[in-house]
Amino acid sequence: MNTLILRTVAPVxxxxxxxxxxxxxxxxxxxxxxxxxxxxxxxSALAIYGIAFGVAAxxxxxxxxxxxxxxxxxxxxxxxxxxxxxxxxxxxxxLWIYPVFFDVEVPLATVISFDLGxxxxxxxxxxxxxxxxxxxxxxETGGEEG
Amino acid sequence: xxxxxxxxxxxxxxxxxxxxxxAPVLIRRFGDKAAWLLALAPFFAFLHFCGFLSEVAAxxxxxxxxxxxxxxxxSFSWFLDGLSLTFALLITGIGTLIVIYSGGYMKxxxxxGRFLSFILLFMGAMLGLVVSDSFLMLFVYWELxxxxxxxxxxxDHGREKARRAALQALVVTGGGxxxxxxxxxxxxxxxxxxxLSLLVHMEDGLRESPFYLATLLLVLGGAFTKSAQFxxxxxxPNAMEAxxxxxxxxxxxxxxxxxxxxxxRLNPVMGATPAWEILLPFFGGITLIAGTFLAVRQVxxxxxxxxxxxxxxxxxxxxxxxxxxxxVEAAVLYLVAHSLFKGGxxxxxxxxxxxxxxxxxxxxxxxxxxxxxxxAAAMLxxxxxxxxxxxxxxxxxxxxxxxxxxxxxxxxxFTGLAVIGNALMFAVAFAIxxxxxxxxxxxxxKSAHEGPVALWLGPAVLAVLGLLGALFSGLAHHYVSSPMAxxxxxxxxxxxxxTVPHLGMPLVLSVITIGLGVFxxxxxxxxxxxxxxxxxxxxxxxxxxxxHFVSGLVRLSVAITRFVxxxxxxxxxxxxxILLALTLLVPPVVFDELPGMPAxxxxxxxxxxxxxxxxxxxxxxxxxxxxxxxxxVSLGIQGFAVAVIFLLFGAPxxxxxxxxxxxLSVVILALVMTRLRLSPxxxxxxxxxxxxxxxxxxxxxxxxxxxxxxxxxxxxxxxxDFFNAYSKVIAHGANVVNVIIVDFRGTDTLGEIAVVMVTGxxxxxxxxxxxxxxxxxxxxxxx
Numbered sequence: 001m002n003t004l005i006l007r008t009v010a011p012v013x014x015x016x017x018x019x020x021x022x023x024x025x026x027x028x029x030x031x032x033x034x035x036x037x038x039x040x041x042x043x044s045a046l047a048i049y050g051i052a053f054g055v056a057a058x059x060x061x062x063x064x065x066x067x068x069x070x071x072x073x074x075x076x077x078x079x080x081x082x083x084x085x086x087x088x089x090x091x092x093x094x095l096w097i098y099p100v101f102f103d104v105e106v107p108l109a110t111v112i113s114f115d116l117g118x119x120x121x122x123x124x125x126x127x128x129x130x131x132x133x134x135x136x137x138x139x140e141t142g143g144e145e146g
Numbered sequence: 147x148x149x150x151x152x153x154x155x156x157x158x159x160x161x162x163x164x165x166x167x168x169a170p171v172l173i174r175r176f177g178d179k180a181a182w183l184l185a186l187a188p189f190f191a192f193l194h195f196c197g198f199l200s201e202v203a204a205x206x207x208x209x210x211x212x213x214x215x216x217x218x219x220x221s222f223s224w225f226l227d228g229l230s231l232t233f234a235l236l237i238t239g240i241g242t243l244i245v246i247y248s249g250g251y252m253k254x255x256x257x258x259g260r261f262l263s264f265i266l267l268f269m270g271a272m273l274g275l276v277v278s279d280s281f282l283m284l285f286v287y288w289e290l291x292x293x294x295x296x297x298x299x300x301x302d303h304g305r306e307k308a309r310r311a312a313l314q315a316l317v318v319t320g321g322g323x324x325x326x327x328x329x330x331x332x333x334x335x336x337x338x339x340x341x342l343s344l345l346v347h348m349e350d351g352l353r354e355s356p357f358y359l360a361t362l363l364l365v366l367g368g369a370f371t372k373s374a375q376f377x378x379x380x381x382x383p384n385a386m387e388a389x390x391x392x393x394x395x396x397x398x399x400x401x402x403x404x405x406x407x408x409x410x411r412l413n414p415v416m417g418a419t420p421a422w423e424i425l426l427p428f429f430g431g432i433t434l435i436a437g438t439f440l441a442v443r444q445v446x447x448x449x450x451x452x453x454x455x456x457x458x459x460x461x462x463x464x465x466x467x468x469x470x471x472x473x474v475e476a477a478v479l480y481l482v483a484h485s486l487f488k489g490g491x492x493x494x495x496x497x498x499x500x501x502x503x504x505x506x507x508x509x510x511x512x513x514x515x516x517x518x519x520x521x522a523a524a525m526l527x528x529x530x531x532x533x534x535x536x537x538x539x540x541x542x543x544x545x546x547x548x549x550x551x552x553x554x555x556x557x558x559x560f561t562g563l564a565v566i567g568n569a570l571m572f573a574v575a576f577a578i579x580x581x582x583x584x585x586x587x588x589x590x591x592k593s594a595h596e597g598p599v600a601l602w603l604g605p606a607v608l609a610v611l612g613l614l615g616a617l618f619s620g621l622a623h624h625y626v627s628s629p630m631a632x633x634x635x636x637x638x639x640x641x642x643x644x645t646v647p648h649l650g651m652p653l654v655l656s657v658i659t660i661g662l663g664v665f666x667x668x669x670x671x672x673x674x675x676x677x678x679x680x681x682x683x684x685x686x687x688x689x690x691x692x693x694h695f696v697s698g699l700v701r702l703s704v705a706i707t708r709f710v711x712x713x714x715x716x717x718x719x720x721x722x723x724i725l726l727a728l729t730l731l732v733p734p735v736v737f738d739e740l741p742g743m744p745a746x747x748x749x750x751x752x753x754x755x756x757x758x759x760x761x762x763x764x765x766x767x768x769x770x771x772x773x774x775x776x777x778x779v780s781l782g783i784q785g786f787a788v789a790v791i792f793l794l795f796g797a798p799x800x801x802x803x804x805x806x807x808x809x810l811s812v813v814i815l816a817l818v819m820t821r822l823r824l825s826p827x828x829x830x831x832x833x834x835x836x837x838x839x840x841x842x843x844x845x846x847x848x849x850x851x852x853x854x855x856x857x858x859x860x861x862x863x864x865x866x867d868f869f870n871a872y873s874k875v876i877a878h879g880a881n882v883v884n885v886i887i888v889d890f891r892g893t894d895t896l897g898e899i900a901v902v903m904v905t906g907x908x909x910x911x912x913x914x915x916x917x918x919x920x921x922x923x924x925x926x927x928x929x
Contacts (some may be wrong), residue, residue, distance in 0.1 A: 024802075030880040032798035034887060040806035047813050067910065070903050077896055092892040094877055107878065111888045114895075118888070121899040125906030126810060132913045133817035 010052035017045035025119050026112075035115035039122025046127050055135045058127075066128035073120025080114040152210035155224065158191045159277065162241070162270035169266060170259030181249020181600065184262055185242045188269060192238035195231060199625045202231050205638065209343055211279060225279035225343040228629025229410055232478075233276035235626075236485050237400050241269045243604035244395040247493055250600030251391055251500055261301060265391065268294035272400050276407055279341045281330040288326060288368070291401050292319040298396060299388040311384035314692060318381045322371025326408070329364030332357055346414050346636065353419050362421055365412060366429075373405025373459045376433040380689040383440075383452045390496030393448060394604075398455045399489035403481065406462045410477070414636025418469055426467020431563045433460025438570035442666070443677035447495045447505045447578050451488065454531075454571050458484045461567060464560065465546065466634075472549035474635045478627055479643075480542035483612065487530040487539060490608030491578065494524040497601045498582060503591030507577055508671075512587030516594045519602040521583045526609035528579030532572040532663060533656065538615040538622075541643050543568060543659070547652035548643075565659050572663025577670055616645045723841050730848025734855065741854040754794055761787035773826040775819055782812040799883040821913075 021041035028034030050058040062069070084093040094111040165187035172180035198208050208231075211223025226234070248265060252258045271290035278284035293316070300312030336355045339345050352358060369375075374382035385397050396402070409426065416422060437457025444450045458480070465477035497520050499505040502513060514521045526537075533543035546568075550561040587594075596602065615622045623641045631639040647653055666673050734740050764784030771777035785808035792801035819826075830838070869882045869890070879885040887895050 028881060028884045029878070029888075032802055032881065032883075034799070034881070034884040036887070037799070037802050037806060040803065040810060044806060044809050044813070047810070051813075067906060070906055074899060074903050077899060081892065081896060092896070094889045094892075096878060109878070111877070111879075111892070114892060115884075115888045118895060118899050121903050125902045126814075128906050129909045129913075130810075130814060130817060132910050133814065133821045135917075 006052045010049055014045045014049040017048070018042055021045065021119075025115060028115060029112070035118030036122055039119040040126070042119070042123045043126035043130065046123075047130050050131060050134050055131050058131060062127070066124045066131060068124070070121045070124025070128065073117040073122075073124060075117070076120065077114050077117030080110040080117060083110050154194065155208075155210055156212070158194045159224065159274060160270065161187045161191050162266045162273060166263045166266035166270065169263040173259035173262060178249045178253040178258060178600075181245055181262060184266065185245040185249075187266065188238045188241040188245060191273070192235065192242055195226075195234045195238060198226055198231055202226060202228055202629050203625050205629070205632070207343065209279065219340050220282055221280050221341075222283060223279040223341065224277040225341070226277060227633040228626075228631070229407070229633035230276045232482065232626050232630045233400075233403075233407055234273060236482070237269060237272050237276065240395060240399045240485065240489050240608070241265075243489075243493075243607055244391050246600050247394070247496075247604040248389075248391040250598050251496055252389065257301070261298075261389065264294060264297045264301065265395065268298065268396060268401070272404070275404055279343050281334060281340050281342070284342070285323070285327050285330060288372075288404065289320065289323045291396075291404060292316060292323055292372075295319065295385070295396055295401055298392040299385045301388060301392070305387070307384075308387040311381070311387040315381040315385050317696070318371050318378055318692075322368045322378070325364045325371070326368025329361055329368060332361040332364060336361065342411060346411070346633075348415055352415050358416075358419070359421055362416060362419075362425070365408065365416070366425060369405035369408045370429060370463075371405070372408075373402050373463065374433070374456050375405070375429050375460060375463055376436050377688050379433060379436065379456050380687065380692060382456050383449055384689070386448050386452045390448065390492060390499065393452065394489050394492030394496065397452065398492055399485045402455065402459055403462075403485070406459065406466065406477075406481065409463065409466045410474075410634040413466060413474065413634050417467070422467055423469040427464045427560055430460045430462070430464030430467065431560060433457065434464060434563055434567040436460075438567045438574070439677055440681075441574050442570055442670070442673050443681060445506050445508050445674070447498070447507050447582070448492070450507065450574050450578060451491055451495060454574050455484075455488055457567055457571060458488065461546070461564065464563075465549065468549065468560065470549050470552065470557070472545055475627070475631045475639060475641050475643075476542065476545035476549045478631045478634060479538070479545050479641070482615070482626060482630075483530060483538040483542040486608045486612045486615070487527040490523060490605040490612070491527045491531065491575075493601075493605040493608070494520055494527065495578065497597050497605065498594075500601065501592060501597050502582075502594040507581050510582035510588055510590065511585040512583070513594050514583040516587070517583075517596045519596055519606060521579075523602065523605035523609040524579040524583065526613060527605070528575040530609070530612035531575035533568060533659065535647055536613065536616055536645055538612045540645060540656075541616055541619060543656060544652045545641075545643055547655040548650075551651045551655060561655065565655060565662070568659045569662035570666060572660060573666035573670060573673070576663075576667050619644050720838075720841065723845055727841060727844035727848050730852055731844060734851060739855065741851055741858050744854055744857075751794075754791065757787045757790045757794070760784075761791070774824065774828060775816060775826060777828075778812055778815045778819070782808050785811070799881070 021038040024033035024041060025035055025038030026033075028038070046058055046062065049061065059065075064072075081092040084091060084095060087093075087095060089095075092114075094109055096107060096109040098105050098107050100106070165184050169180075169184055172183060176183070201208060208226040209223065211221050214220045214222050224230075245262065245265060248258075248262055252261050255261065268291060271287050271294055274287035275284060275291055278287055296312050296316040299315050300308050302308045303312075333345065333352070334340050336352055336357055337345060337348055339348070352361075355361075371378045382397060382402065386393055388397070434457045437453045437455075437460055441450050441453030441457065444453060462477050462481055462484075465473050465480065495505055498510065498513065498517070501517065501520075502510060504510055530537040530539035533539045546564055547561070550557055550564055552558075620642075623643075627641045628639060631641055647656075761784045764780050764782075764787060767780035767783065768777045771780055785804065789801045789804035789808065792798075792804060818824075869886060873879055873882045873885045877885045877889040879889070
């Protein structure tokens with residue numbers, strides 16, 4: 001889909017959507033949003049970019065294989081659950097710290113890193129499916145997409 | 147004794163497993179001499195268990211253990227009374243000799259380390275089995291012995307016969323193990339206890355329970371398969387494919403007695419009922435006679451011993467269930483005697499096989515001068531097996547006849563069986579102990595000479611023990627037989643039989659047995675020919691039946707798989723949706739739970755009506771669409787409209803997600819369409835279209851009814867209130883939905899994202915398979 005309009009708008013749209021997805025991810029604890037929705041938005045952003053510029057461009061842009069991103073997400077989420085072991089509380093107990101940056105108290109928690117993991121898994125899994133489908137089948141790309 | 151005895155016992159129970167871990171390394175480093183080092187593990191365990199002898203002889207019970215999952219009443223706990231202690235001593239004592247023997251027997255074998263590792267693994271499993279207190283632990287160890295037996299029978303896995311025998315043993319004993327598990331669950335449900343030490347003190351309740359017979363049959367299913375009772379006996383002779391140390395240890399002295407152990411263990415709580423006293427002697431008796439007849443037929447000494455083992459197990463089961471006074475004592479004495487002489491006998495045959503290269507009883511001759519120690523051991527074992535005075539086997543046989551002999555027809559019948567069985571076993575024993583050793587030396591594959599000490603130590607020790615046990619019968623009875631018999635019968639029993647023959651019915655029967663045995667031994671070749679003819683006329687046995695059963699099972703599963711997995715996506719989808727429609731529609735109709743007609747909403751805001759209309763237009767567009775791509779996009783319209791409706795009714799999170807899911811579904815479906823090169827138009831025939839429409843409408847109707855019904859009931863606010871109240875306080879978040887996802891039910895989410903990840907991988911793999919095929923076909927076209 002090589003329309004001029006899409007090719008002009010796509011980078012801006014993708015950037016905005018990615019930014020928005022992170023915003024949605026972070027505000028999820030108190031307002032509508034969260035890792036799952038954030039991941040879906042980010043995946044749509046990459047899908048738009050892929051439609052405009054092709055699969056190779058998306059792969060270059062995200063640097064890592066999308067499945068590796070998903071794997072990292074699952075790892076982060078599991079780790080967030082496991083941290084509680086060191087504090088003698090049951091698996092997946094939310095742990096909070098309140099560091100102060102520039103006179104502003106920033107609440108951080110294992111639930112936030114857990115949600116970040118959810119975000120990455122959704123983003124990675126859906127993007128890898130979408131990219132694999134978008135890719136033109138052919139002998140030179142058939143085995144190389146991993 | 148020291149205060150940390152439980153901890154030491156715990157270590158001792160795991161000692162064989164530790165030995166198993168180090169066996170391959172030690173063998174690689176020190177060669178076959180490492181077996182002597184490895185034998186220290188069971189030997190230390192043997193000494194440790196000897197330390198309990200006086201305590202148990204005084205009638206005490208040694209228990210110990212560690213809680214595992216207290217909330218489920220599960221523990222790793224052991225329980226040593228006379229029965230388990232005797233078994234533990236047999237396992238570790240004979241095990242020590244077997245490990246040494248394996249060092250000599252398997253010398254130079256490239257996989258000797260693996261072999262010793264398996265033997266020690268089995269030892270650990272068997273030891274765990276007999277000392278287990280908790281049911282679950284018993285079951286786990288029981289299956290572990292089946293698995294290690296599988297590994298050992300199939301040790302020589304290059305041969306097809308060995309593989310078949312291993313698999314057969316695993317299927318039969320493993321299947322029996324499942325029966326046993328069900329039986330144990332029954333026992334637990336009836337009595338409410340999960341420990342044998344508590345179970346054996348339950349006086350009543352079990353026998354009166356309506357589930358007694360079912361429990362008994364299930365337990366017997368486990369015991370009979372393990373102890374090779376007719377008609378499950380066929381795996382035992384086939385298991386002789388294993389190297390001889392395995393036959394001596396697993397398939398005569400220990401593992402096959404696990405079933406007998408179980409029956410003896412349950413005798414105080416389940417015995418003395420009509421079912422018990424009919425089933426056990428009946429099947430035991432058949433096994434005894436079948437085993438001895440089949441033994442006489444064989445010419446391979448190992449197979450002769452295998453069939454007499456089967457017969458002996460039958461005799462043990464028969465005695466355990468016979469119910470007369472002295473029957474339990476007889477079973478106990480015979481069990482100990484059998485472990486000693488049969489373990490020794492197997493090792494003798496293994497040594498002869500190893501040194502002379504043959505084990506055909508009709509071929510071997512004149513080995514006496516070449517192998518004097520082996521010959522002596524064989525002779526002592528035969529004297530004990532034949533039940534001649536001065537040997538432990540004699541004590542057992544006298545006690546057997548004292549228990550069985552009585553005036554009633556049942557006793558006469560079973561006495562007859564025992565006499566025939568014992569006489570034939572006498573003949574087989576002396577055939578093995580005399581034929582290969584006397585006469586002019588035969589031409590053997592190898593020039594025979596006495597084996598190294600590792601090869602004759604085991605049989606010699608066991609053979610001499612069979613003699614000493616009888617000579618010092620008072621000591622043996624005090625420490626071993628009497629406590630064991632007390633544990634089996636559930637009350638204090640004192641055994642006082644000595645090796646001095648005393649006049650009476652038992653002695654008369656003994657003389658008849660020996661006379662008959664000598665006669666059969668004298669005419670052995672004639673007896674063998676007779677048996678061959680009889681068995682040929684009987685037709686194929688259960689061994690062939692097993693093959694038919696297994697191949698039938700494979701055919702059945704192939705047929706079922708073909709039926710449920712035709713490989714066509716349409717069939718899967720149609721089946722799934724039909725099932726869905728049935729689940730949704732049938733229960734409300736059958737149970738008369740259909741929702742009432744909902745009230746027409748009084749006030750519908752214009753925007754709500756508008757979006758509802760858009761959703762309907764979307765669906766209409768889907769149905770009218772000429773090509774599939776249009777249909778997919780139209781479906782998106784409907785989805786977006788629903789998302790907006792969610793938003794209007796105050797579910798922003800849900801609506802948000804719905805938007806994104808709809809967008810991505812349209813994108814991915816469109817990509818699938820282009821990627822898979824499906825034809826853009828729908829080419830289903832009219833009939834198919836009609837049928838699919840019916841399924842779709844049924845599903846939709848079902849879901850609609852389900853939703854109406856759920857809304858009808860008054861809404862339970864319990865969870866809503868809980869989350870509203872605690873979301874901010876406990877989890878520091880105002881968005882209840884998200885707090886539930888990442889905190890309250892975080893573990894669920896973890897599972898879900900793992901599923902998402904795996905789904906992604908699966909889809910990727912599917913696409914690649916297709917891409918690979920496409921690539922291949924393109925290449926072929928290019929040529």
